[in-house]
Amino acid sequence: MKKGHQVTMKEIAKKLGVSVSTISRALKDSPELHPETKRKIVEMAKEMNYQPNLLAQSLRISRTKTLGVIVPEITSHFFASCISGIQDFATKRGYNVMICQSNEFIDQEIANIRTLVASQVDALLISLSRETNHFEHLFDLYNREIPFVLFDRVQEDIPVSKITFNDAGGAYQVTHHMLEQGCRRIAYVSGPEDLYISKKRKEGYLKALDEYGITEEESIIKVTDLTLEGNRKVAKEIAEMKPRPDGVFCMIDPVAVDVLTYWKSIGVKVPEEICLAGFTDNPTAAVVEPPLTTVSQPGYEMGRLAVSHLLDQLEGLASDDPISIVLETTLVPRKSTQKKH
Amino acid sequence: MKKGHQVTMKEIAKKLGVSVSTISRALKDSPELHPETKRKIVEMAKEMNYQPNLLAQSLRISRTKTLGVIVPEITSHFFASCISGIQDFATKRGYNVMICQSNEFIDQEIANIRTLVASQVDALLISLSRETNHFEHLFDLYNREIPFVLFDRVQEDIPVSKITFNDAGGAYQVTHHMLEQGCRRIAYVSGPEDLYISKKRKEGYLKALDEYGITEEESIIKVTDLTLEGNRKVAKEIAEMKPRPDGVFCMIDPVAVDVLTYWKSIGVKVPEEICLAGFTDNPTAAVVEPPLTTVSQPGYEMGRLAVSHLLDQLEGLASDDPISIVLETTLVPRKSTQKKH
DNA sequence: CTGTTAGCGCCTTCAT
């Protein structure tokens, strides 16, 4: 299939017997043009259905007004929300967006960066893959002075702006809430331990315990690989503990949902026998039975802030010095932690 | 913030004291080059971290190897899956993807098309907004010979390839299943009536009823505007009917979930008092209590097929004649329709 | 007020 021909300025120029620059000027509404000529040109352009070729423009001015976005997974509701926020606000400021997913692989992340850079995006917004444990590709971007920001899944040592949630704070909120509900022995189900969020959420969890004079108990801090099997395995281990913890805080909602489902299948009652909480406030959290207590993270807002700050820097409205924006989370208490009535 | 300078062929040429054309040839591994020169150039390019400027290339060959995608909502799990499929397979064939969302507004859909076309995408994949009730913008694309396909939310009169699900078939499957479970008076909750899927799913619903010798009963075919309030209103109406239907088939899962939640709040028991089914197999459908019978639509697969066919046409591997690909859906029976044991 | 020229980065004749 051949793509149909697009009308160019040259063609309008020929048809009207004027030079290409005149066309260019008319279409930019330059003041130094004879009004009549301008009128004719604009009219003809419309009639011929002229559309400027952004490619050519971009090549000339060495700016594409396009941003690259890399997320681990588009199908995650949270990242989809971020993208939505980025998209909406980029559009508002006249920027396009190219979106890539790393599928949680560092190799794809690197490949994505290559393509986006080759496509001459003006800047990047990146959320790191789960696998990303070395950062040459990011330092490389930095050294080549390609502006970028990190959001949600960040790496602290890279000197660029970062937009994150107060993960420790959120974990503190939810743990504190469970303690208030009467829990006294709360397990923590962590994701892979080198993940930023695993660490941060553990921090908040421990802080809340500490405030209640409860010391860390290593045997009830579990690690899952985030697969269904891994999550069920942890659920089983906790269910079989004697004595059993009276509450469980899972690092992310999907883990909590898997745990809940498994417990239901073996007859462990939530919240009567054990409280359960997650993190992120996925759509599923609200509809499981019992509804899951969790911590909401406004993804759309994160996207909005990330892109707004990036564009401010790009357009000189904000200083180039990297800043760190920390968004607060909100506790969403639901039935799964409701011990009192 | 200023973007760092990108190395160009010109610079390599200067450094090595050869012409730009030689660089170009070396980098394309042209055979008519002195091996030693070639080696030197490739080495230097690597050392200088040269990256070809896709923009310039595209301008030259009038092809960007970029596809535009327009979906109603990125945050919908189904569309996110489609995007994921499109993305993965476009990448495999060396194409980039620019994604836009219409947010279900026709104006944004039109604006998205404009931007993508201006950005010189080679082709488009479009899923129409809910609002889209006139189609000049699509006929315009067609007339300008810009290749595109429609997927999921399509318009039948436009002579381009379309990828859809067998919506009528899926609705038939689920209605038939409810009949087999013993339901004899099944209500249908439709979305806005001019939506393609509203119509198609009603078709399948009626066909299944017909096969059981049950005639259409207008009073139990309800229409919702798909908002929470609308869905609850319908749920209330059905709950208050005397006699009450013994089954309800909702056009999409979110409606069914809202209905279920409302019924729970007023003590209507599913499936004991009334069966309930949805359509799409959203993640939420599996985790509500009781788990929701639904029809699964493989979004990733739809994306894969859509982009593969489009690229086949684009690259002359498939005929330009529009075709219609219809994907079959799969019934996912769950507890919400389980009358027998 | 308008045309000519040059150049963004790349590639492809054509000439040597």
Add this chain to the structure above:
DNA sequence: ATGAAGGCGCTAACAG
């Protein structure tokens, strides 16, 4: 085996 020239579509500096 290599260089020079021209052009993709557009804009901006310069020259009338």
